[in-house]
Amino acid sequence: MRRIFFFIFLSLYTATIFAEKSDSIKIWGHVCDAFTMHGLIDGVQVELLDKDSVLLQRQQWSLEDRTESSFTMDALRGGTYIIRVSHPEYSSLTKKFTVRSSKREKRYSIGPLKLRRLPMNSQALDEVVIKATKIKFFTRGDTVIYNANAFNLAEGSMLDAMISQLPGARLERNGQLFVNGKKVESLLLNGKDFFKGDHSVLLDNLPAYTIEDIKVYNRLSELSQRLGQKVDDGDLVMDINLKKQYQVGWLGNVEAGGGTHDRWLGRVFLTRFTPQSRVSLYATANNTHENRKPGQDGEWLPSDIGNGTSTTEKGGIDYTISDKYGLFDLEGQLNAQHTDNDNISNQATEHFQQGKTTFGRNWSKGNSQTTELYTRHRMYFRLGPERSRNSINLTVTPELNFYRANGNNRYLQAEFRQDPTVIGSAGFLQEQLQSPAIQHTLLDSLLINRVRSEQLSHATKINGGAVANLSLSVPFTGGILGISAGFDAEHLTDERHDLYRLDYSSSESAAADNRRRYFNLPSDKKHAMASIEYSHGFDEKWEWMIMPHLDYNFTQTEQENSLYRLDLLEDMASAPLGSLPSTREALLSTLDISNSYLTDNRLHDVTLSLRGRYDHVEVRKGRRYSRLRFIWDPRITMQSEEWIFTGEEQSQSSRTVWLPGMRLELLRNTPGMKHQLELIADYSQKMPSMFQLMGLRFDSDPLNVEQGNPNLRRTGIYTLLFKHSSRPKNIGMISTHVTVNIYQNALATGQFYNPENGVRTYCPQNVNGNWSTNGSVWYVTPLGKQKRFNLEMQLENQYVHSVDLTSNNEDALIRSYVKTNYLKLPLSLEYSHDKLRVGVKASAAWNHAASEREGFQNVDAADITYGLFGHWNMPWGFTLATDLNYYTRYGYSNEQMNSRDWVWNAQLSKSFLKGKLILTAVGFDLLGQLSNITYSLNAQGSMETWKNVIPRYGMLRIAYRFSKKPEKK
Numbered sequence: 007m008r009r010i011f012f013f014i015f016l017s018l019y020t021a022t023i024f025a026e027k028s029d030s031i032k033i034w035g036h037v038c039d040a041f042t043m044h045g046l047i048d049g050v051q052v053e054l055l056d057k058d059s060v061l062l063q064r065q066q067w068s069l070e071d072r073t074e075s076s077f078t079m080d081a082l083r084g085g086t087y088i089i090r091v092s093h094p095e096y097s098s099l100t101k102k103f104t105v106r107s108s109k110r111e112k113r114y115s116i117g118p119l120k121l122r123r124l125p126m127n128s129q130a131l132d133e134v135v136i137k138a139t140k141i142k143f144f145t146r147g148d149t150v151i152y153n154a155n156a157f158n159l160a161e162g163s164m165l166d167a168m169i170s171q172l173p174g175a176r177l178e179r180n181g182q183l184f185v186n187g188k189k190v191e192s193l194l195l196n197g198k199d200f201f202k203g204d205h206s207v208l209l210d211n212l213p214a215y216t217i218e219d220i221k222v223y224n225r226l227s228e229l230s231q232r233l234g235q236k237v238d239d240g241d242l243v244m245d246i247n248l249k250k251q252y253q254v255g256w257l258g259n260v261e262a263g264g265g266t267h268d269r270w271l272g273r274v275f276l277t278r279f280t281p282q283s284r285v286s287l288y289a290t291a292n293n294t295h296e297n298r299k300p301g302q303d304g305e306w307l308p309s310d311i312g313n314g315t316s317t318t319e320k321g322g323i324d325y326t327i328s329d330k331y332g333l334f335d336l337e338g339q340l341n342a343q344h345t346d347n348d349n350i351s352n353q354a355t356e357h358f359q360q361g362k363t364t365f366g367r368n369w370s371k372g373n374s375q376t377t378e379l380y381t382r383h384r385m386y387f388r389l390g391p392e393r394s395r396n397s398i399n400l401t402v403t404p405e406l407n408f409y410r411a412n413g414n415n416r417y418l419q420a421e422f423r424q425d426p427t428v429i430g431s432a433g434f435l436q437e438q439l440q441s442p443a444i445q446h447t448l449l450d451s452l453l454i455n456r457v458r459s460e461q462l463s464h465a466t467k468i469n470g471g472a473v474a475n476l477s478l479s480v481p482f483t484g485g486i487l488g489i490s491a492g493f494d495a496e497h498l499t500d501e502r503h504d505l506y507r508l509d510y511s512s513s514e515s516a517a518a519d520n521r522r523r524y525f526n527l528p529s530d531k532k533h534a535m536a537s538i539e540y541s542h543g544f545d546e547k548w549e550w551m552i553m554p555h556l557d558y559n560f561t562q563t564e565q566e567n568s569l570y571r572l573d574l575l576e577d578m579a580s581a582p583l584g585s586l587p588s589t590r591e592a593l594l595s596t597l598d599i600s601n602s603y604l605t606d607n608r609l610h611d612v613t614l615s616l617r618g619r620y621d622h623v624e625v626r627k628g629r630r631y632s633r634l635r636f637i638w639d640p641r642i643t644m645q646s647e648e649w650i651f652t653g654e655e656q657s658q659s660s661r662t663v664w665l666p667g668m669r670l671e672l673l674r675n676t677p678g679m680k681h682q683l684e685l686i687a688d689y690s691q692k693m694p695s696m697f698q699l700m701g702l703r704f705d706s707d708p709l710n711v712e713q714g715n716p717n718l719r720r721t722g723i724y725t726l727l728f729k730h731s732s733r734p735k736n737i738g739m740i741s742t743h744v745t746v747n748i749y750q751n752a753l754a755t756g757q758f759y760n761p762e763n764g765v766r767t768y769c770p771q772n773v774n775g776n777w778s779t780n781g782s783v784w785y786v787t788p789l790g791k792q793k794r795f796n797l798e799m800q801l802e803n804q805y806v807h808s809v810d811l812t813s814n815n816e817d818a819l820i821r822s823y824v825k826t827n828y829l830k831l832p833l834s835l836e837y838s839h840d841k842l843r844v845g846v847k848a849s850a851a852w853n854h855a856a857s858e859r860e861g862f863q864n865v866d867a868a869d870i871t872y873g874l875f876g877h878w879n880m881p882w883g884f885t886l887a888t889d890l891n892y893y894t895r896y897g898y899s900n901e902q903m904n905s906r907d908w909v910w911n912a913q914l915s916k917s918f919l920k921g922k923l924i925l926t927a928v929g930f931d932l933l934g935q936l937s938n939i940t941y942s943l944n945a946q947g948s949m950e951t952w953k954n955v956i957p958r959y960g961m962l963r964i965a966y967r968f969s970k971k972p973e974k975k
Contacts, residue, residue, distance in 0.1 A: 030080055030081065030082060030083070030546060031080075031081055031082070031083050031105055031113065031114050031546065032078045032079070032080065032081075032113040032114070032546040032547075033054065033078065033079045033080070033081050033087070033089075033105070033113075033114055033116060034076065034077070034078050034113050034114065034115045034116070035052075035076065035077055035089065035115070035116045035117065035118070035119050036075055036076045036077075036117070036118045036119065037050050037052065037075050037076075037077070037091055037118075037119050037121065038075060038118050038119070038120055038121070039096075039120070039121060039123065040120035040121055040122045040123075045075025045076075046075055046093060046096075046121065047067050047075050048067065049067070049093050049094050049095070050065075050066075050067040050075075050091065050092075050093050051064065051065070051066050051067070051091070051092045051093070052064070052065045052067075052077055052079075052089065052090075052091050053065075053089070053090040053091075053092075054079045054081065054087060054088075054089060055087065055088040055089075055090060056085070056086075056087060056088070057085075057086040057087065057088065057102075059088060062081075062087075063079050063080070065077055065079070078113075078546075078547075080546065081105055081114070082105070083105055083106070084104075084105060084106070085104070085105055086102070086103070086104045086105075087102070087103060087104075087105065088100060088101070088102050088103075089101045089102075089103070089116060089119065091119050091121060093121055095123060095124055096121035096122060096123055096124060097121065097122045097123075097124060098121075099119055099120070099121055101116060101119065103116055113484060113546070115394035115397075117394065118332070141153060141156060141793070142156040142157065142173060142788065142793075142796070143172070143173060145733050148223060148224060149221055149222065149223040150174075150185070150221070150222045150223070151219055151220070151221050151222075152172050152173075152219060152220040152221075152222075153219055154168060154214070154217040154218055154219050154220060155218075157171050157172075157214075157838075158838040158839075158840075158841070158842070158843040158877075158879075159171075159214050159843075159877075160877040160879065160885045160887045160915070161879055161883070161885040161915055161917050161921065161924060162213075162885070162915055162917070162924040162926065162965060162967075163213075163214040164209065164210055164211065164212060164213060164214060165208055165209050165210075165211075165212040165213075165214060165217070165246065166209040166210060167214060168214045168217065168220070169183070169209065169220075169244075171836075172185075172220065173738070173739070173786040173796065173798060174186045174739060174741075174784065174786055174798075175222075177209070182205070183205060183244060185222050185242070185244070186731065186739070186741045186784060188242050189242065190222070190242055190243060190244045191241040191242055191243060192225070192241060192243045192244075193205045193208055193209075193243070193244050193246070194225075194243050194244065194245040194246065195208060195212070195245075195246050195248070195284075196245075196246070196247060196248060196253065196279075196284075197245055197247075198284065198326045198328075198337065199326075199337060199384075200286070200324060201286075201322060201324045201339055201341070202339065202382065203382075204322075204341065207288055207322065207324075208246065210273075210290075211259065211273070211275035211288055212246065212275075213257075213259060213967055215921075216248050216249060216252045216257065216969075217246060217247070217248060217249070218247045218248060218249045218250075219247050220244060220245070220246055220247070221244070221245040221247065222242070222243070222244050222245075223242075223243065223245070224240045224241065224242055224243070225240045225241050225242075225243045226240055248279075251969075251971065252279070252969060253279055253281075254279050254280060254281065254971065254972060255278070255279060255969060255970050255971040255972050256276070256277070256278050256968075256969060256970040257276075257277050257278075257279070257968075257969045257970075258274070258275055258276035258277065258967070258968055258969075259273075259274075259275050259965060259966065259967035259968070260273065260274045260275075260965065260966050260967075261273045261274075261963060261964065261965035261966075262963070262964055263926075263928075263961050263962060263963030263964070264961065264962060265928075265959050265960050265961030265962065266959045266960050266961070267956070267957055267959045268293070269293060269294055269956070269959045269961055270292065270293060270294075271290075271291070271292035271293075271294055271961075271963070272290065272291050272292070273288075273289070273290040273291075273292075274288065274289050274290075275287075275288045276288070281330075282327065282328045282329070282330055283325070283326060283327045283328065284324075284325065284326045285323070285324070285325045286323070286324045286325070287321070287322065287323040287324075288321055288322060289319075289320070289321035290318075290319070290320055290321065291317075291318065291319040291320075292317070292318060293315070293316065293317040293318075294956065294961075295314075295315055295316050295318075295955075295956050314347050314348050314349035314350065314351075314953065314954055314955070315347070315348050315954060315955070315956055316345055316346060316347040316348070317345070317346045318343070318344070318345045318346075319343070319344050319345075320341070320342060320343035320344070321341075321342055321343075322339060322340055322341035322342065323339065323340050324337075324338070324339040325337065325338055325339070332388055333387065333388055334385070334386060334387045334388065335384075335385075335386040336383075336384070336385055336386070337383070337384050338381070338382060338383030338384065339380075339381065339382055339383075340379075340380075340381045341378075341379070341380045341381070342378070342379050342380075343376075343377070343378050344375070344376070344377045344378075345375065345376050346373070346374075346375050347373065347374045347375075348372075348373050348954070349370070349371070349372055349373075349374070349953070349954065350370070350371045350953065350954040351368075351369075351370050351951055351952060351953045351954070352367075352368070352369050352432060352436075352951070352952040352953075353366070353367070353368040353369075353949060353950065353951050353952075354366070354367055354432075354949075354950045355367075355368070355947055355948065355949045355950075356863075356947045356948045356949075357421075357947040358859070358862050358863070358947050359759050359761070359812065359814060360759070360812045360813060360814045360820055360822070360859065360860060362761070362814075363863070363947075364421055364422065364423065364454065364761075364764070365421070365422045365423075365424065365425050365426060366419065366420065366421050366422070367419065367420050367422075367426060367432070367435060367436075367439075368417070368418070368419040368420075369417070369418040369419070369436055370415060370416065370417050370418075371415070371416050372413060372414055372415030372416065372461075373413070373414050373415075374411065374412065374413040374414075374415075375411070375412045375413075376409070376410065376411045376412075377408075377409070377410045377411075378407070378408065378409045378410075379407070379408040380405075380406075380407045380408075381405065381406050381407075382403070382404075382405040382406075383403065383404055383405070384401065384402075384403045385401065385402045385403075386399070386400075386401045387399065387400045387401075390478075390479075394479070396479075397478060397479040398476075398477070398478045398479070399475075399476070399477045399478070400474070400475070400476050401473075401474065401475040401476075402472065402473075402474045402475075403472060403473045403474075404470070404471070404472040405470060405471065405472070406468075406469075406470035407467075407468070407469050407470065408466075408467075408468050409465075409466070409467045409468075410465070410466045410467075411463070411464075411465045411466075412463065412464055412465075413461070413462070413463040414461070414462055414463075415460070415461045416459070416460050416461075417457065417458070417459045417460075417461070418436065418439060418440060418456070418457070418458050419456065419457050420439050420453060420454075420455070420456040420457075421453075421454040421455055421456075421764045422452045422453060422454060423452050423453075423454060423761075424452050426449070426452055428448075429446065429448055429449050429452070435449070439456055439458075440458070444456075444511075444512075450511050450512050450513075451511065451513070452511075453510070453511040454510070454511065454761075454762075454763065454764040455508060455509070455510050455511075455709065455763060455764045456508075456509060456510075457506065457507065457508050457709065458507045459504050459505060459506045459507065460504060460505045460583055461502065461503065461504040462502070462503040462504070462583055462584045463500075463501070463502045463503075464499075464500075464501045464502075465498065465499065465500045465501070466498070466499045467496065467497070467498045467499075468496070468497050469494060469495065469496035469497070469531075470494065470495065471492060471493050471494025471495060471533070472492060472493065472494075473490065473491070473492030473535075474490065474491055474492065475488065475489070475490045476488070476489045476490075477489075480540075483542065484542070484543060485540055485541060485542035485543075486540070486541040486542075487538070487539070487540050488537075488538070488539040488540075488541070488555075489536075489537070489538050489539075490535070490536065490537045490538075491535065491536045491537075492534070492535050492536075493532075493533065493534045493535075494532075494533050495530075495531065495532050495533070496529075496530070496531040496532075497528075497529075497530055498527075498528060498529045498530075498531075499528050500525075500526075500527040500528060500529075501524070501525065501526055501527070502523075502524070502525040502527070503523070503524050503525075503583055503584045504521075504522075504523050504583075505521075505522055505583060506519075506520070506521040506522075506523060507519075507520050507521075508520070508521075508708055508709065510763060516763055519708055520573065521571060521573050522571070522572040522573040522578060522579075523569060523570065523571060523572065523573075523706075524569075524570040524572055524586065525567075525568070525569055525570075526566065526568040526570070527565075527566065527567055527568075528565075528566050529563065529564065529565040529566065530563075530564045530565075531561070531562070531563045531564075532561070532562045533559070533560065533561045533562075534559070534560045535557070535558065535559045535560075536557075536558045537555060537556065537557040537558065538555065538556050539553060539554070539555035539556075540552075540553070540554060540555070541553045548621075549620060549621055549622050550618075550619075550620055551618065551619050551621075552616070552617070552618040552619075553615075553617040553618065553619070554614075554615065554616050554617065555614075555615050555617065556612070556613070556614050556615075557611075557612070557613045557615075558610075558611070558612050559609075559610075559611040559612075560608075560609070560610055560611075561607075561608070561609045561611075562606070562607070562608045562609075563605070563606075563607045564604075564605070564606050564607075565604070565605045565607075566603075566604050567601075567602060567603050567604075567605075568597065568602045569597070569598040569601045569602050569706050570593060570596045570597055570598065571596045571597075571598050572586075572587070572596055574595070574596045575587060575592060575595075575596060598706065599653070599654045600653075600654050600704075600705075601704050601705065601706040602653060603651060603652060603653030603654075604651075604652040604653070605649070605650065605651055605652075605697070606649075606650040607647070607648070607649055607650075607696070608647070608648045609645065609646070609647045609648075610644075610645070610646040610647070611643065611644075611645050612643065612644045613641060613642070613643040613644075614641065614642050614643075615639055615640070615641040616638075616639070616640050616641070617637070617638070617639040617641075618637070618638050618639075619635065619636070619637045619638075620634075620635065620636045621633070621634075621635040621636075622634050622635070630675070630679055631677060631678065631679065632675055632676060632677045632678070632679065633673065633674070633675035633679075634673070634674055634675075635671070635672070635673040635674075636670075636671070636672050636673075637669075637670070637671040637672075638668075638669075638670055639667075639668070639669040639670075640666075640667075640668050641666070641667045641668070641669075642664060642665070642666050642667070643664070643665040643666075643667070644662065644663075644664055644665075645661075645662070645663050645664075645665065645693065646660070646661075646662045647660060647661055647662075647696060648660045649696040649697075651700065653702075657700070659696065659700075661696070663693055663720070665690070665691045665692075665693070665720070666689075666691065667688075667689060667690045667691065668687075668688070668689050669686070669687070669688045669689075670686070670687045670688075671684070671685070671686050672684070672685045672686075673685075680732060680733075681730065681731070681732045682729075682730070682731045682732070683728075683729070683730055684727075684728070684729040684730075685726075685727070685728055685729075686725070686726070686727040686728075686729075687725070687726050687727075688723075688724075688725040688726075688727075689722070689723070689724055689725075690722075690723050691720050691721065691722055691723070692720060692721045692723065693720050693721075694718040694719075694720070694721075694753060694770065697714070698714050698715060698718060698770050699714065699715070699716050699718055700714050700716065701713075701714040701715060701716040702714045708765070709764060709765055709766065710765075710766050710768065711765065711766070711767040711768070712767075712768055712769075713767055713768065713769040714769070714770070715769055715770050715771065718753070718770060718771075718772060719751045719772050720751065721749060721750065721751050721752055721753055721772075722749070722750035722751060723747070723748075723749055723750075724746075724747070724748040724749075724750070725745070725746070725747050725748075726745070726746045727743065727744070727745045727746075728742075728743065728744045728745075729741070729742070729743045730742040730743075738785065738786045738787030738788060738797075739784075739785070739786055739787075740783070740784065740785045740786075741783075741784050742781070742782070742783045742784075743781060743782055744779070744780075744781040745779065745780050745781070746777070746778075746779045747777060747778050747779070748776075748777045749774075749776040749777065750774060751772040751773075751774060752772065752773055752774070752776040752809075753770055753771075753772065754770070754771050754772075754773045754776075754809065754810050754811060755768050755769070755770055755771070755810070756768070756769045756770070756771040756810075756811035756812070756813075756819045757810075757811065757812050757813070757819075758813050758819070759812065759813065759814050760814075761814055771811050771819065773809045773810070773811060773821070774809070775807065775809040775821075775823070776807065776808055776809050777807050778804070778805065778806045778807065779804075779805050780802070780803065780804040780805070781802075781803055782800060782801060782802045782803070783800065783801045784798075784799075784800045785797075785798070785799050785800070786798040786799075792839075794837055794838060794839045795835065795836065795837050796835070796836045796837075796838070797834075797835050798833075798834050798836075799831070799832070799833045799834075800830075800831070800832050800833075801830075801831055802828075802829070802830045802831075803827070803828070803829045803830075804827070804828045805825075805826070805827045805828075806824075806825075806826045806827075807823070807824075807825055808823075808824050808825075808826070809821060809822065809823055809824075810822050810824070812859075822857065822859045822862075823857060823858065823859070824855060824856070824857040824859070824862070825855070825856050825857065826853075826854070826855045827852075827853075827854045827855075828851070828852070828853050828854075829851065829852045829854075830849065830850070830851040830852075831849065831850050831851075832847070832848075832849040833847070833848050833849070834846070834847045834848075841878060841879035841880070842876070842877075842878050842879075843876050843877055843878075844874070844875070844876035845874070845875050845876055846872075846873070846874055847871070847872070847873040847874075847875065847891075848870075848871065848872050848873070849869075849870070849871045850868065850869075850870050850871075851868065851869045851870075852866075852867075852868050853865060853866075853867050853868070853869075854866050865897075866897050867895065867896065867897035868895070868896045868897055869893075869894070869895050869896075870894045870895075870896070871891060871892065871893050871894070872891070872892045873889060873890060873891035873892070874889065874890045874891075875888070875889035875890075876888065876889075882916075883916050883917040883918065883921075884914065884915070884916050885914070885915045885916075885917075886912070886913075886914050887912065887913050887914075887915075888910070888911065888912040888913070889910070889911055889912075890908070890909070890910045891908070891909045891910075892906070892907070892908055892909075893905070893906070893907045893909065893937070894906050905937060905939070907935045907936065907937050908933050908935050909931060909933070909935060909936050910931070910932045910933050911928075911929065911930050911931065911932065912928075912929050912932065913926055913927060913928040913929070914926070914927050915927075921967075922966060922967055922968060923964070923965070923966050924964070924965045924966075924967075925962075925963075925964050926962070926963045926964075926965070927960070927961075927962055927963075928960065928961045928962075928963065929958075929959075929960045930958055930959055930960075930961075931957075931958035931959075932958065933958075934957075934958050936955075936958070938952060938953055938954070938955045939951065939952050940953075
């Protein structure tokens with residue numbers, strides 16, 4: 007395998023090195039405002055002339071075909087040239103320079119070209135064209151641009167309301183963003199990260215009226231920035247651009263609210279902008295456990311209402327500072343959060359065993375509290391000379407995190423041979439099972455086992471580290487060298503106490519098992535990394551390039567897993583839960599040696615990649631016309647691992663393995679950039695953990711025993727992905743993707759089940775036959791002559807062929823095949839004009855699961871949803887927003903699962919003081935039918951869950967928003 011990778015690399019290197027041109031060189035420059043140093047694009051004209059002022063090349067830029075303020079032009083080595091840059095709003099700039107004749111340099115940088123703005127009365131004014139129809143989005147090269155002014159929003163809306171209307175965009179409840187099915191890695195504000203890692207701050211606090219447009223594009227990687235041209239895709243980002251009047255000065259808002267059932271909220275947000283800096287702070291507190299708003303998109307699925315009730319307080323500060331001359335960028339954040347959760351849940355389950363089905367009932371009630379502090383900073387320095395600042399770059403990123411969690415929970419669970427609903431209601435069943443002795447004869451005959459437990463937990467984690475990245479242009483080669491190094495460490499303390507009571511039906515001979523346990527689970531982790539990468543282009547455009555890199559990682563994890571049976575001490579019988587023996591000797595005397603151990607794992611990981619790329623872009627009339635890109639990435643990983651286990655027996659083992667991998671990517675943009683086709687193939691391997699390979703047996707949980715397997719093999723993962731996207735003129739956008747995953751020697755959890763006492767023994771096993779495929783087609787288009795209607799539809803399908811192993815005895819595992827298909831078709835039609843926006847939504851989902859396994863119940867069920875949503879900005883400053891949804895379920899064997907629920911939410915707001923003050927009345931779940939019962943189904947069984955949720959409530963909220971521009975001097 008290593009020889010194959012070597013010959014691939016050698017042949018590609020040999021084939022491409024002859025593509026180099028010896029007499030030409032690329033001239034690189036960057037056009038910017040002389041005061042703000044911000045890049046200029048729209049209206050720029052760049053001309054290259056010879057020393058006698060004869061025009062050689064000309065570039066004219068517009069926002070329709072460019073996203074970058076840098077440029078390249080072809081010239082001959084050793085020549086003298088003149089660059090002339092002009093813009094209607096700026097004074098023209100002329101610069102004369104001579105290119106060195108060295109053939110080792112692939113690019114000559116003339117540095118930033120700084121234009122000075124003309125006085126307002128000297129600027130040429132373009133003709134003003136007024137159009138009645140506002141286009142919601144358009145494309146500029148690879149960038150999708152949404153026009154914020156084209157969206158009809160309710161008064162007082164924030165950024166989240168606008169994003170929920172963007173065609174092709176999907177905003178998840180947890181704040182994750184997707185556009186055309188692709189995950190948005192970063193949410194930017196004016197091109198800069200904003201509270202990186204927590205999208206909710208910007209989504210919930212930035213007023214929609216301040217937004218000029220929203221751009222979705224692949225941000226230039228550091229390599230592309232250094233080269234001055236796009237040589238890779240980078241990360242997908244969503245960039246929120248403010249209107250000019252809000253880009254300098256203060257911007258903020260404050261809100262407070264109170265409602266029925268003791269619901270309340272408070273929020274404050276403040277940010278200050280200058281041309282080179284921004285500082286933002288926010289604080290919020292509420293017990294509403296809800297961030298959706300009526301009338302936005304109509305999505306109020308019962309499965310999305312969250313778990314329990316909670317009170318959350320959080321706040322933070324975020325800053326960015328950019329040097330005017332591009333010497334450095336500084337950014338960072340500090341966040342704090344405290345959450346108090348009260349959770350109550352009841353579950354009814356069915357377990358599909360080999361040849362039969364067992365039934366379970368689980369009740370839990372508890373409280374958990376978490377506190378977290380997090381800070382991260384990024385320092386970026388451009389250390390190169392003025393005409394080529396990006397020739398040497400240094401980035402340092404330190405971060406620190408503190409986390410603490412406390413929990414207090416009670417559990418009651420039972421397993422039955424038959425459905426226990428014949429005994430009575432869930433409340434009656436719970437009452438009978440909570441009693442010390444079961445008196446009900448029928449209940450006792452159906453019971454397999456029951457567990458009653460109380461638990462306390464305390465955990466604290468501190469982790470932090472730093473990473474430094476240095477990149478520099480290698481003299482006389484035109485290549486880029488990148489060097490990275492970093493470290494991080496983590497310390498965890500984790501203590502758990504519980505009272506555990508297990509008993510069986512009176513017909514079983516097994517005695518009750520009552521335990522008082524103390525788990526001490528501390529761990530320490532250290533990690534260090536280093537990497538080196540070299541990027542080299544074989545021609546001026548970097549169409550052919552190689553990017554070999556070598557990565558090294560070292561990880562050491564020391565972990566303790568100590569279980570103490572405090573029930574062995576008589577004086578602990580009446581002690582409060584959470585207390586420990588008075589002496590260490592007494593504590594050590596209760597150590598459960600067979601379930602306690604210390605581990606020390608040290609892993610050295612070295613990966614060599616010979617990544618390369620061919621990327622040809624044809625340009626016509628200054629615009630991209632077509633593109634062909636091919637990427638290859640053969641890689642080999644060497645893992646050297648040492649494992650020390652100290653328990654009832656002590657053992658030490660080590661292994662060294664080689665893990666090959668390969669990734670191939672082919673991308674084609676057809677002429678006119680009308681269609682984009684992409685094909686990706688990837689192969690990788692994964693090793694089982696050395697802990698699993700030890701073959702140890704642990705029974706700290708009497709009903710769930712874990713058994714290792716020394717015969718496990720590595721898993722091979724094959725992935726094939728096909729994508730197609732098209733943006734035909736005047737008919738919106740369409741995209742398709744299909745993914746196939748195949749697993750060789752997949753790691754499955756074999757399950758031995760004892761039907762007499764309900765004990766399950768889990769043992770990892772390698773199985774073949776697991777594969778899955780999923781695909782989707784997404785389409786969005788405006789309708790009507792004036793584009794007032796918008797249609798969006800998507801077809802999603804996922805098929806999973808899963809293989810697992812089960813057995814009702816300890817002799818042999820039986821292979822079980824389950825075929826699952828999930829088909830979903832969401833559809834929405836929206837009308838927006840002037841001050842009115844209304845829409846209808848419908849979604850149909852079909853779930854099919856089948857197996858020939860004995861005892862398995864085939865499923866053919868459907869979930870269908872209908873809904874209306876919208877808002878109306880009425881006269882006199884009033885705004886009405888509402889949504890009404892009807893959720894239905896069909897085809898489930900349990901009649902309670904075939905539910906029909908109406909969910910209606912509404913809000914009425916009134917603005918005062920020219921829109922600065924907004925008073926809002928909100929009603930959630932006005933009909934009181936929002937279900938707090940959810941259902942799930944998989945190959946192992948079904949689960950019906952009831953959970954406590956916030957009851958329907960009304961709330962009155964008042965918000966004040968403000969902005970302040972700096973005083974003119």
